[in-house]
Amino acid sequence: MSDAAAAVQHHGPPQGFLRKYVFSLDHKVIGKQYYGLALVAVFTGMFLSWLMRFHLVWPNAAIPGLQWLSRVGAPGGVMTPEYYLSLLTMHGTLMVFFVLTNAPFAAFGNYFLPIQIGAEDMAFPRFNMMSFWTTFAAFLALMTAFFIPDGPPISGWTAYAPLSAVGPDAGPGLGWGQNCWAISIALFCVASLLGSLNFIATTLDLRAKGMTLMRMPICTWAWFITSCIALLAFAVLLPACLLLILDRIAGTSFFIPAGLVVSDRLQPHAGGSPLLWQHLFWFFGHPEVYIAILPAMGIVSHILINSMRKPLLSHKVVIGSMLSIGFLSYMVWGHHMFLSGMNPFSALVFSFPTLIITIPATVLTLIWLGSLYGSNLQITTASLFSLGFISMFVSGGVSGFFLAQPSIDIYLHATYFVVGHFHLVMGVAAIFGIFAGTYFWFPKMTGRMMNETLGKIHFWFTFVGAYCIFMPFHYLGLAGNVRRYSSFVDDFMAPLMPVHKFITIAALFTGAVQLVFLFNLIYSRFKGAPAPDNPWNATSLEWTIPSPPPWDNFGGKHPVVYHDPYQYGVEGASADFIMQTSPEKLPEKS
Amino acid sequence: MATTVHEPPKIDPAPLQPSLGGNGGGGVNLPLARDGELRELMERPPEPVRTGIWVGLAAITMMFAAFTSALIVRQGSAVDWEHLALPRILYLNTAILLLSSLTLESARRKVASFVRGQGATRGQAMQVLASTLGLGLVFVAGQYVAWLQLRSKGLYIATNPNSSFFYVLTAVHAIHVLGGLGGLLLVTRRFARTVPTLRKSTLDAAAYYWHFMGILWVYLMFVLWLKL
Secondary structure, eight states: OOOHHHHOOOOOOOHEEEHISSOOHHHHHHHHHHHHHHHHHHHHHHHHHHHHHHHHHHHTTTTHHHHHHHHTTGGGOOOOOOHHHHHHHHHIIIIIIIIIIIIIIIHHHHHHHHHTTTSOOOOHHHHHHHHHHHHHHHHHHHHGGGGGOOOOOOOOOTTTTTTTTTTTGGGGTTTHHHHHHHHHHHHHHHHHHHHHHHHHHHHOOOOBBBBOOSSSSSSHHHHHHHHHHHHHHHHHHHHHHHHHHHHHOOOOOOOOOTTTTETTTEEEEESSHHHHHHHHHHHHHHHHHHHHHHHHHHHHHHHHHHHHHHHOOHHHHHHHHHHHHHHHTTTTTTGGOTTTTTTTHHHHHHHHHHHHTTTHHHHHHHHHHHHTTTTTOOOOOHHHHHHHHHHHHHHHHHHHHHTTTTHHHHHHTBBBBHHHHHHIIIIHHHHHHHHHHHHHHHHEEEEEESOOHHHHHHHHHHHHHHHHHHHHHHHHHTTTTTOOSSSSOOOGGGGGGGHHHHHHHHHHHHHHHHHHHHHHHHHHHHHHHBBOTTTTTSSSGGGSSSSOOOOOOSSOOOBBBSSSEEESTTTSSSSEOOTTOOOOOOOOOO | OOTTTOOOOOOOOSOOOOTTTTTTTOOOOOOOGGGGGGGOOOOSOOOHHHHHHHHHHHHHHHHHHHHHHHHHHHHHHHHSSOOOOOOHHHHHHHHHHHHHHHHHHHHHHHHHHHTTTTSSSSHHHHHHHHHHHHHHHHHHHHHHHHHHHHHHHOOOOOOHHHHHHHHHHHHHHHHHHHHHEEEEEHHHHHHHHHSSOHHHHHHHHHHHHHHHHHHHHHHHHHHOOOOO
16 A cells, blocks of 8 residues: 555554444544434434423323423423423424534534545544544533433523523522533534534545535535534634633623622622623524534435436536525524614614525525426435425525514514424424435445335325424414413413414324334344445445445545536436446537 | 654655645546556645644634624623733733744744754754743743732632633633643654654644734733723
8 A cells, every 4th residue: 555545544444342333533433423312312302392392282281200300390290380491491402402413414424525525534533533522421411401400401592691691599400400501512512613623624635536626516515514604603602601601600790780680689790791692692503503404405405416317407506505605694693683682773784684695595495496397306215305305494484584574573583483483494404304314325324225115104294294383383473472481371372272282292293203213214224125335326426335335435445536426317428327436428518 | 663664754845735625636637547546646645734723723713703702792881891900921921922933933944954954953853842832831821820910919700801801811712822732742742753753734733823822812912901
């Protein structure tokens, strides 16, 4: 082996159990670890949403065993209003950070970005390992909050100050529970920074010969843009968390105003700005939405192209749109704060870019739909979930037009309308992207095919179920149903209870359907049909290597790339697709 | 093996410009070659640390930008802001940190000169590297003295918003400086081996980071000194 080749390999083949499966430097193992962590987090988060939905419609019914989760929060199995908020916080934090950031970005990105650009590993494998294990530590820190007597914090996943900053006086979970949250998120920031640094350096420096930037598949682009966003967004959340921790344990007053009386006690703080927390948080928080959705956009484009057997209408416009979404995502954070007491003029300033950002999103949607029009789409579970993604993204996105306008947002902001909006556009859409990616790449990751019949059952029930859950939320919101309340005892909301019951039943049902997915995942892992190297007749580099790939991906060879990523249906070619590494010359256009 | 073979140290004499093309050589029109023949095409092993360091510095910049905006908002809206006179030892610390950047540059030249066999000995290069490390440690110790001086005046982290920001900014900077010292230690160790395993890219990255710490410190001094 030449010197150059030796230097490219950052580490030898893994030796021993710990190096192979636990403290692995292999990006593929780390990707799977992220996926596994996201799986644990998503089922925990979903279980919490079940508990909340159950409590919303049967507030006085005991949930057997809930008293074991918290004796204070759920005496006799009936949760207190405060404990509802604790679960709300944990549901949001788990889903946004440990699922929507981890699965589409960290898990699939880790596994497939290096392979798709023809690299043998990430640029900094040790950072990569540290990144996962720091995320794992963050997860443990967060889950510790469940084991503190008064439970997890009640301040929501956004941890608005001063509620999150003043300490136990303000309510249950705001003592050590909130500390666990803040420490967890600070660790998560560090991990994400390391991860993004790795993604960026890998994409820029480790591309194979001939792999120009424009020859990278769309999902590689999406992960690259996402890592640029994440690098700058988490670099802002980290200092915010540090200041929050100091307010809580060192007695500083960054976010706590003067003269604040909580629980009849004058807080020993002065002069802080609660709005400052919101600015810092949402400066991270809005880009975070795109950290969740951009990888899903990339994955879905990648899959749809393969299923349509033709490229999208324009590769360049898709990438340009994703870049402009990434850029604009930094200018819209104030639209989360229209009701915060900000100067009304700044609301106008934030409203404008918020409406602008819908343009690249609409361009993407039109490109997907325009490419699908008249195409001979192969219906697989992966392509179904991709279509589902577009459906969810559009349905959730349309309500964004309304919320972007301050005058309408004033009415809708604190209602279920917003809950419906962000769950569809960011939550369910990104989850559909994760599902699509899972069904598509499972053969590569495990060497076995997933069961398509179970997959399609999973898709249809999830698709219908998700709409049954989240569409009525919009109606509830328009009817004035406030969010974040643990039960609706007011007269004007009582007539809405049947809608809530419908949603709860839909949520329990749709959640249960996910067990089909879990079964399919585990069953196919061990008993699925063996997967060929390229089961989908796809063109990108991950399909040129065995399933599952060897530890160094390309078996010591250095792939060379000759083609754009999506050479499907090329007239005059030897097959209906040309792989990126195929030296076959493109037939000259007449 | 490493003890018996005396190879020249693995340091690139010609610095590679960090470029977006990366090692991939994107855009190059390649001759059609079979996979087996491709190893010769890799002119250099990729050195992602060249890109990585700039990405890392971007993240650190963003972090301190967030701290700065917090400081401006907090100072602008506060009635309880008591501007604090910076301890005078900070000016000495500043000089020491900037001096360490000079010694590091001298070290880079000496290392390069040693590698190319242009006169400098390994001992000379080690000396300046060690003095950079020493000055870095003196800087951190000096910062600690500044904290002690503030404490003796009764200024703790929670005393007033200005002292809060002072401790936060100096401490976060000091942690980053300690990280830089770790990097320099790594560089020194790799250089000190019988067959040095130091790459030029590693030395460059450590140096850029270190200079950035100096610039960042001057900026922080300005921010802490400035009264809006």
